Amino acid sequence: xxxxxxxxxxxxxxxxxxxxxxxxxxxxDINAGTKKRVVEYAEKMNYRPNPIALSLxxxxxxxxxxxxxxxxxxxxxxxxxxxxxxxxxRGYPVVIFQSHELLEREIANIRHLFExxxxxxxxxxxxxxxxxxxxxxxxxxxxxxxxxxxxxxxxEAHKVVADNFEGAFKATEHLIIRGKKRIAHITSPPTLSITxxxxxxxxxxxxxxxxxxxxxxxxxxxxxxxxxxxAICSLLETERPDAFFMGSDRLALDCFEAYxxxxxxxxEDITLVGFTNLSVAHLLEPPLSTVVQPAISIxxxxxxxxxxxxxxxxxxxxxxxxxxxxxxxxxx
Amino acid sequence: xxxxxxxxxxxxxxxxxxxxxxxxxxxxDINAGTKKRVVEYAEKMNYRPNPIALSLxxxxxxxxxxxxxxxxxxxxxxxxxxxxxxxxxRGYPVVIFQSHELLEREIANIRHLFExxxxxxxxxxxxxxxxxxxxxxxxxxxxxxxxxxxxxxxxEAHKVVADNFEGAFKATEHLIIRGKKRIAHITSPPTLSITxxxxxxxxxxxxxxxxxxxxxxxxxxxxxxxxxxxAICSLLETERPDAFFMGSDRLALDCFEAYxxxxxxxxEDITLVGFTNLSVAHLLEPPLSTVVQPAISIxxxxxxxxxxxxxxxxxxxxxxxxxxxxxxxxxx
DNA sequence: TTGTATGCGTTATCAG
DNA sequence: CTGATAACGCATACAA
Numbered sequence: 001x002x003x004x005x006x007x008x009x010x011x012x013x014x015x016x017x018x019x020x021x022x023x024x025x026x027x028x029d030i031n032a033g034t035k036k037r038v039v040e041y042a043e044k045m046n047y048r049p050n051p052i053a054l055s056l057x058x059x060x061x062x063x064x065x066x067x068x069x070x071x072x073x074x075x076x077x078x079x080x081x082x083x084x085x086x087x088x089x090r091g092y093p094v095v096i097f098q099s100h101e102l103l104e105r106e107i108a109n110i111r112h113l114f115e116x117x118x119x120x121x122x123x124x125x126x127x128x129x130x131x132x133x134x135x136x137x138x139x140x141x142x143x144x145x146x147x148x149x150x151x152x153x154x155x156e157a158h159k160v161v162a163d164n165f166e167g168a169f170k171a172t173e174h175l176i177i178r179g180k181k182r183i184a185h186i187t188s189p190p191t192l193s194i195t196x197x198x199x200x201x202x203x204x205x206x207x208x209x210x211x212x213x214x215x216x217x218x219x220x221x222x223x224x225x226x227x228x229x230x231a232i233c234s235l236l237e238t239e240r241p242d243a244f245f246m247g248s249d250r251l252a253l254d255c256f257e258a259y260x261x262x263x264x265x266x267x268e269d270i271t272l273v274g275f276t277n278l279s280v281a282h283l284l285e286p287p288l289s290t291v292v293q294p295a296i297s298i299x300x301x302x303x304x305x306x307x308x309x310x311x312x313x314x315x316x317x318x319x320x321x322x323x324x325x326x327x328x329x330x331x332x
Numbered sequence: 333x334x335x336x337x338x339x340x341x342x343x344x345x346x347x348x349x350x351x352x353x354x355x356x357x358x359x360x361d362i363n364a365g366t367k368k369r370v371v372e373y374a375e376k377m378n379y380r381p382n383p384i385a386l387s388l389x390x391x392x393x394x395x396x397x398x399x400x401x402x403x404x405x406x407x408x409x410x411x412x413x414x415x416x417x418x419x420x421x422r423g424y425p426v427v428i429f430q431s432h433e434l435l436e437r438e439i440a441n442i443r444h445l446f447e448x449x450x451x452x453x454x455x456x457x458x459x460x461x462x463x464x465x466x467x468x469x470x471x472x473x474x475x476x477x478x479x480x481x482x483x484x485x486x487x488e489a490h491k492v493v494a495d496n497f498e499g500a501f502k503a504t505e506h507l508i509i510r511g512k513k514r515i516a517h518i519t520s521p522p523t524l525s526i527t528x529x530x531x532x533x534x535x536x537x538x539x540x541x542x543x544x545x546x547x548x549x550x551x552x553x554x555x556x557x558x559x560x561x562x563a564i565c566s567l568l569e570t571e572r573p574d575a576f577f578m579g580s581d582r583l584a585l586d587c588f589e590a591y592x593x594x595x596x597x598x599x600e601d602i603t604l605v606g607f608t609n610l611s612v613a614h615l616l617e618p619p620l621s622t623v624v625q626p627a628i629s630i631x632x633x634x635x636x637x638x639x640x641x642x643x644x645x646x647x648x649x650x651x652x653x654x655x656x657x658x659x660x661x662x663x664x
Numbered sequence: 665t666t667g668t669a670t671g672c673g674t675t676a677t678c679a680g
Numbered sequence: 681c682t683g684a685t686a687a688c689g690c691a692t693a694c695a696a
Contacts, residue, residue, distance in 0.1 A: 003689090005688095005689055005690085006689065006690065006691095007689070007690090015666075015667085016666070016667045016668075017667090017689090017690080017691095018666075018667065018668075018669095018690095018691080018692075019665085019666055019667070021689095021690065021691060021692085022666090022691085022692090025691080029665060029666085030665065030666080031665055031666080034665080034666085048443075048447065049689080049690070050388075050447070050688090050689050050690070051447050051448060052384055052387045052388045052447075052448065052449060052688090052689080053388055053672090053688075053689035053690045053691095054689080054690065054691085055384045055672095056382075056384045056385055056388050056671095056672050056673070056674095056688090056689080056690080057671080057672050057689085057690055057691060057692095058672085058690090058691085059672080063444075070409075071403040071404075071409050071412065071428070072403075072406065072409035072410070072413070074404065077402075077403050077404035077409075078404070080403065080430075081404075084430065093429075093440075093441075093444050094429075095427055095428075095429075096403070096427075096428040096429070096430075097425075097426075097427075097428070098412075098416065098428075108425075109425075111380075112395075112425050115335075115380065115382070115383050115384075116383060116384065117384060253611075253612065256615065257615060260615065278612075279585075280585065280610075280612050280616070283588065283589060283592065283616050283617070284612070284615050284616060284617065285615070285616065285617030335673090337672095337673055337674085338673065338674065338675095339673075339674095347682080347683085348682065348683045348684070349673090349674085349675095349683090349684095350675080350676085350682075350683060350684075350685090351681085351682055351683070353673095353674065353675060353676090354675090354681095354682085357675085361681060361682085362681065362682080363681055363682085366681085366682085381673080381674075382672090382673050382674070384672090384673080385672075385673035385674045385675095385688090386673080386674065386675085387688095388672090388673080388674080388688050388689070388690095389673080389674055389675060389676095389687080389688050390674090390675085390688085391688080
């Protein structure tokens with residue numbers, strides 16, 4: 001059966017809707033007996049307040065939205081699980097959307113969530129954003145937003161990220177210590193925050209160990225799977241790298257696959273490290289070493305900040321940037 | 333700036349709200365000049381109708397919901413992509429929820445979506461459902477629901493599934509033809525439709541080839557990762573299987589991992605086949621043969637049926653069950 | 665302690 | 681052709 005309303009209850013009990021409303025909300029100025037009658041009847045009729053009516057009235061929905069580029073990406077699905085853990089605990093359903101790396105989808109998603117009055121938004125920017133002008137109007141509106149993983153440059157925002165510089169540095173240094181001299185870096189579009197930070201870590205490690213930064217060994221890739229293959233292919237043919245550092249979650253796998261195809265019969269002395277949360281890295285052949293982001297913690301922390309913001313529990317505290325450490329898993 | 337309303341427009345143009353409303357909806361009985369003024373002003377002010385107000389009024393939201401056990405599961409994320417493809421094309425945003433295999437979460441998700449007046453629901457049942465009594469009340473309400481993958485037994489429902497029987501049959505037969513005699517089957521909880529169908533395919537293939545069905549070679553697993561490991565472990569120790577057929581998407585990987593650990597140093601003449609859409613099966617070591625479900629097509633088809641139902645494009649057509657073929661990928 | 669009236673943004677009905 | 685009004689379900693300021 002669908003919905004019994006406050007009005008039905010009022011009619012049945014021969015009292016006014018406002019009395020019912022207040023009884024249900026446990027208002028202090030209501031007679032205990034009336035309150036009891038109302039509550040019991042509501043219970044019996046399985047009354048549930050209509051959240052749409054509430055949203056219309058109060059301009060909020062007691063739910064939050066999250067937008068990620070792709071849920072199929074392990075990092076994002078883990079982050080979402082972290083978000084849901086906190087949000088559910090605090091009574092907020094989480095509405096999930098994918099931008100599929102498309103700015104246009106991202107814009108549509110944001111608008112949809114905003115118009116539906118989600119109380120706040122968690123977002124990891126799509127790969128095709130140039131800036132966050134499409135988020136400006138929401139910001140001006142004081143719409144609570146927390147960015148995670150792929151964040152904007154502005155200081156005027158809450159951000160939760162992994163220590164991308166450190167992760168890339170550790171990965172590169174590990175390769176150097178293994179004796180690698182020509183370490184290729186295949187990474188995501190240069191517009192992304194993660195790309196820049198990881199690139200900086202990569203270069204810094206090379207410099208620290210006195211190795212030259214060779215731009216020929218660096219490739220930026222978009223989101224077509226073939227791009228990784230093309231990059232790997234051209235690198236193997238012309239640059240003779242002795243190691244690959246793959247700079248993003250999705251690329252790690254695309255590159256791994258392309259490498260496997262390309263490297264058939266080639267000497268196996270090329271070492272791979274991927275910046276990825278791929279759950280099967282240890283089961284691959286050859287084994288894939290990884291820089292793993294604390295995805296669940298990132299999700300949790302982002303959700304905490306957002307909910308505190310929504311519930312006004314951070315009065316005065318300004319914008320916050322949280323950086324969480326990464327983990328280097330060396331295989332074998 | 334948030335939202336300019338129809339009322340603001342009316343005030344600005346010195347006409348009534350109803351005129352504005354009709355002008356905006358291009359009602360026939362409105363003066364062309366007025367219509368133009370209104371439309372242009374609305375455009376200029378970037379007016380967007382408030383979907384919450386519309387939902388309250390019309391008892392629908394022009395959006396659909398989807399509930400899956402886990403988005404991290406490749407099959408489900410692919411299915412969701414199929415759903416989104418169709419839904420976006422037809423102008424319906426897709427709201428994604430996870431049940432995490434928990435009946436209680438499933439119930440909460442359904443209620444949330446229903447109360448928010450999504451126009452319909454796509455759902456793959458959680459592993460802990462016993463029946464669909466928690467969906468009965470919605471059914472009685474004529475709330476459009478399409479089940480996919482994990483479907484209920486009732487005939488009174490739309491269902492879109494892979495041909496699980498055929499997939500399991502092909503997988504098992506392939507192992508038999510390879511000369512395997514003691515084929516173990518590790519599978520999901522027996523309450524799930526997919527479990528039963530795959531089990532039937534497995535047994536049928538054995539029977540066709542004159543092999544006995546040994547219950548000792550069959551293990552049902554829940555959703556704790558350790559369960560797969562325990563099953564593999566006990567099988568290897570006591571039953572000497574010469575092949576494994578893993579009956580569900582998630583289990584395929586859990587089992588693969590457990591097998592790799594357990595089988596260290598054992599003869600490599602055990603062959604594995606997994607019922608899974610795992611995108612990295614071909615990159616694993618040892619190579620994992622797979623039965624692959626047409627996840628995207630399943631998602632597309634389910635969305636089509638749901639939207640046709642919502643838009644009343646299937647007047648008279650009763651409940652439909654669509655079965656799509658699977659693909660057996662043999663590696664190597 | 666309870667009831668009445670109003671408004672949230674929109675559309676539909678009914679008058680004019 | 682246009683305007684006033686009720687209604688969707690709820691909360692609340694104001695009356696009583």
